Amino acid sequence: MTTAILLGGGGARAAYQAGALRAIARIHGRDGPLPFPVVCGTSAGAINAAALAIHADDFRCGVSRLVRWWRNVRVSEIYRTDFASLSRHSAQFLASIISGTRPPPGVAALLDNTPLAELLARGFDFSRVARQIDRGHLRALSINATSYTTGHAVSFFQGAPTVSPWRRTRRRGEPAALTPEHLLASAAIPFLFPAARVGDDYFMDGSVRQIAPLSPPLNLGARRILVLAIGQFNGQRPPPRHEPAEYPSFAQAAGHALSTIFLDNLAADVERMMLVNRLLDLVAPDNLADNRIAHVDALVLAPSRDLGAVAMEHAERLPSAVRTLMRALGSTEGTGANLTSYLLFDRAYCRALLALGYADTMARHAEVQAFLAGAAHATPLLPANFG
Numbered sequence: 001m002t003t004a005i006l007l008g009g010g011g012a013r014a015a016y017q018a019g020a021l022r023a024i025a026r027i028h029g030r031d032g033p034l035p036f037p038v039v040c041g042t043s044a045g046a047i048n049a050a051a052l053a054i055h056a057d058d059f060r061c062g063v064s065r066l067v068r069w070w071r072n073v074r075v076s077e078i079y080r081t082d083f084a085s086l087s088r089h090s091a092q093f094l095a096s097i098i099s100g101t102r103p104p105p106g107v108a109a110l111l112d113n114t115p116l117a118e119l120l121a122r123g124f125d126f127s128r129v130a131r132q133i134d135r136g137h138l139r140a141l142s143i144n145a146t147s148y149t150t151g152h153a154v155s156f157f158q159g160a161p162t163v164s165p166w167r168r169t170r171r172r173g174e175p176a177a178l179t180p181e182h183l184l185a186s187a188a189i190p191f192l193f194p195a196a197r198v199g200d201d202y203f204m205d206g207s208v209r210q211i212a213p214l215s216p217p218l219n220l221g222a223r224r225i226l227v228l229a230i231g232q233f234n235g236q237r238p239p240p241r242h243e244p245a246e247y248p249s250f251a252q253a254a255g256h257a258l259s260t261i262f263l264d265n266l267a268a269d270v271e272r273m274m275l276v277n278r279l280l281d282l283v284a285p286d287n288l289a290d291n292r293i294a295h296v297d298a299l300v301l302a303p304s305r306d307l308g309a310v311a312m313e314h315a316e317r318l319p320s321a322v323r324t325l326m327r328a329l330g331s332t333e334g335t336g337a338n339l340t341s342y343l344l345f346d347r348a349y350c351r352a353l354l355a356l357g358y359a360d361t362m363a364r365h366a367e368v369q370a371f372l373a374g375a376a377h378a379t380p381l382l383p384a385n386f387g
Contacts, residue, residue: 004222009043011342019357144206255338
């Protein structure tokens with residue numbers, strides 16, 4: 001039965017996934033190919049997915065390179081942080097909103113992510129994906145993006161000849177020879193990063209209209225899915241307040257919007273999958289012989305801590321110009337910290353997330369080991385009051 005790994009989006013939070021993958025490699029305990037023939041990623045999770053797929057012949061090597069990348073990442077390698085560039089870019093963006101005019105190409109966002117485009121072009125050899133597929137180490141790599149023109153969620157995939165395109169309501173799977181441009185499109189968070197062009201269309205972050213995050217791995221033939229999430233499924237639990245709440249800042253609104261984009265749809269889709277599994281358990285096996293619907297085993301790994309709170313422990317490490325902008329937007333306390341957590345591509349913060357991802361996954365050693373060994377009916381991590 002084909003197993004997939006699904007890596008959701010979340011900006012700098014995706015460092016958590018690399019830590020979890022390091023633990024999975026240790027639990028797996030064997031040299032050799034990637035144990036997940038289907039790899040699906042969105043936003044920064046797509047960067048992690050591409051690294052795994054490119055090194056599908058050597059799982060440990062792929063994870064090691066990914067961990068090294070996150071351990072040494074710098075904010076300036078993702079977006080421009082000098083005061084002149086940041087102020088000019090932000091001013092042009094805000095001026096276009098106020099005046100109602102169309103901004104120059106690449107300026108319809110607060111931040112200039114040209115450094116990320118250069119980093120992806122240098123660091124990812126996508127020619128290896130085809131070789132990994134030809135050698136049987138990889139069935140498919142899928143990178144999700146959202147079309148600005150149609151609003152459809154598009155899963156660009158490169159896979160074996162037996163993998164077919166699909167079309168569902170407002171989403172589709174489209175075969176492609178994947179490139180760094182697909183990664184840039186998948187990670188183009190609206191309002192924060194500019195739209196990215198792929199072919200004749202412009203795309204934004206793949207999480208935006210991804211109403212069924214489990215759809216790509218299922219359509220690529222997986223019936224077992226390991227999900228690496230980047231947020232707590234039971235939400236944030238702030239300490240009790242004794243004063244009236246203040247009016248929400250821009251950062252609080254943006255933080256909640258990003259959490260909705262990156263986490264809520266995934267939680268809802270896992271919940272639906274669990275309900276379908278329960279219904280299928282009540283159906284006689286003979287009635288499922290046509291394989292149009294099947295039980296899906298899944299294991300969801302998610303942070304044990306609020307990553308926004310972790311970000312606040314390292315927020316002072318942001319470049320001064322970015323820190324000033326974050327403070328102006330209200331990204332210094334409460335749920336406003338979520339915005340900082342997505343943009344804090346700092347090695348200290350990312351190393352903290354690497355350590356947390358590793359520790360959280362090792363704490364579930366037995367579950368992960370059983371899943372990797374093919375155990376059925378793995379239980380996803382969901383809120384305690386579910387069901």
